[in-house]
Amino acid sequence: MFAVLADDVRLAWCDGDAVFLKAGDYICVPRRHAVALADAINGKPIAETGAVLTELREQGLLAWRDERLPPRAAVIVAASDLGDVARREPAGLRDYAHLLIAALYVPLQLIRRRPEAWLRYLPPQALTPRGTPEQLARRFLRLRGLIPASGRCLPASLLLINFLRLGGIAADLVIGVRTHPFEAHCWVETGGKVLNDEICYCRSFSPIFVWRGAARMDPDPAA
Known part of the structure; x- marks a missing residue:
């Protein structure tokens, strides 16, 4: 069995911590538990990743699947901004x-x-x-x-x-x-x-x- 994100759940990694977004609520998982989560999300079998996953599943953040899913592509923040925002366009x-x-x-x-x-x-x-x-x-x-x-x-x-x-x-x-x-x-x-x-x-x-x-x-x- 492998762990995947539950439907409509989002996940981000922040300096070793894991942050879930579910129905407008943010749930943080500290880095001491995030290692097991990262292993599971990256395809390690559930039996090898620790009991923390069971709690995350009970909270509706994870689901179990029989097959491993490919990892999601990383989201890259844009490379530039508007620069001098004081330069405003005329408005009609x-x-x-x-x-x-x-x-x-x-x-x-x-x-x-x-x-x-x-x-x-x-x-x-x-x-x-x-x-x-x-x-x-x-x-x-x-x-x-x-x-x-x-x-x-x-x-x-x-x-x-x-x-x-x-x-x-x-x-x-x-x-x-x-x-x-x-x-x-x-x-x-x-x-x-x-x-x-x-x-x-x-x-x-x-x-x-x-x-x-x-x-x-x-x-x-x-x-």
Whole structure:
């Protein structure tokens, strides 16, 4: 028997610790137990990995399978950001309208606890882009102060995802975690570029959930 992640469970490794994400809750496994977990996830038979796996299974974080699954590919954080964020793109009336429409979707998204469910409620994506992702992101940064609570990472990132879609751009939503102390953070990226944060800060987090809006329209689990 081999251990695999249970359905809708995500896993990230942070400086030797393991962090699970399940239904909006984070569960940390300290490094003294994470070794057995890593062995199991990497294909070592359950009988050789210790009793800690049984407890994780009882919590609904792991499941048993008869066959070994191939390891998931590592998630790589984007390579760059917008650089000088003070350089803002001029915004027009349509950008103001798109910001307000984008903001209407955010409460509908946040009322759900599961990250997968946030992105089932999206504005329609325009067929023709109204600029590059960088241009639209700079317009967004110019305007987002008009929306209350848009400074927090999750509402701001969902707001940007919605704004970009209305402007004809699909982007990825990334949630990352780190430990000692525990912290979660999210940001938006596309084409290898972070659109609403600094790359050096995002690289201090291990991705645990990635929604590949730029590639397809369903959630993609982080490795």
